[in-house]
Amino acid sequence: MNAKKRHNYKNLKIWKLGLEIANNISDLLLDFPKHERFDLSSQLSRCSISMPSNIAEGSARTDKSFSHFLDISLGSSFELGTQLLIAEHRKYINKNNLKILEEKIEEFQRMTMGFQNGL
Numbered sequence: 001m002n003a004k005k006r007h008n009y010k011n012l013k014i015w016k017l018g019l020e021i022a023n024n025i026s027d028l029l030l031d032f033p034k035h036e037r038f039d040l041s042s043q044l045s046r047c048s049i050s051m052p053s054n055i056a057e058g059s060a061r062t063d064k065s066f067s068h069f070l071d072i073s074l075g076s077s078f079e080l081g082t083q084l085l086i087a088e089h090r091k092y093i094n095k096n097n098l099k100i101l102e103e104k105i106e107e108f109q110r111m112t113m114g115f116q117n118g119l
Contacts, residue, residue: 006059006060006061007059007066008059009052009055009056009059012055012059012115013111014055014073014108014111014112014115015052015055015056015059017104017107017108017111018051018052018055018073018077018108019052020104021048021051021052021077021080021101021104021105021108022048022049022051022052024048024101024104025044025045025048025080025101026045026048028044028093028097028101029041029044029045031092032087032092033092036092040083040086040087040090040092043079043083044080044083044084044087047076047077047079047080047083048076048080050072050073050076051073051076051077051080051108052073054069054070054072054073054076055069055070055073055112057069058070058072058073063119064119066119067116067119070112070115070116070119071116073112074109074112074113074116077105077108077109077112078109080105081102081105084098084101084102084105085098
């Protein structure tokens with residue numbers, strides 16, 4: 001019986017970029033107001049962590065199932081983009097930091113969709 005091929009998530013560029021984004025968000029949240037700890041900060045943290053986490057979890061599954069986890073990861077990346085716009089509107093982050101993160105998120109989305117199409 002042939003074992004189905006699984007992906008080693010630590011070797012995936014999309015996982016590495018997702019982890020980098022999650023770490024960037026974690027660093028950014030250190031400067032957020034304390035009153036946002038259970039609201040916007042928590043949401044930003046959860047969805048950024050969801051991006052690489054779903055790639056890691058899905059990598060142990062079949063390609064069809066992995067594709068579903070990649071969809072969740074992509075959804076989290078779009079959610080993160082929206083939350084960053086809210087943070088910038090509330091003046092918790094500046095336009096330059098927003099631009100840098102948006103570019104990383106867009107790159108993550110392109111790479112993830114390309115990877116998913118190749119499954």
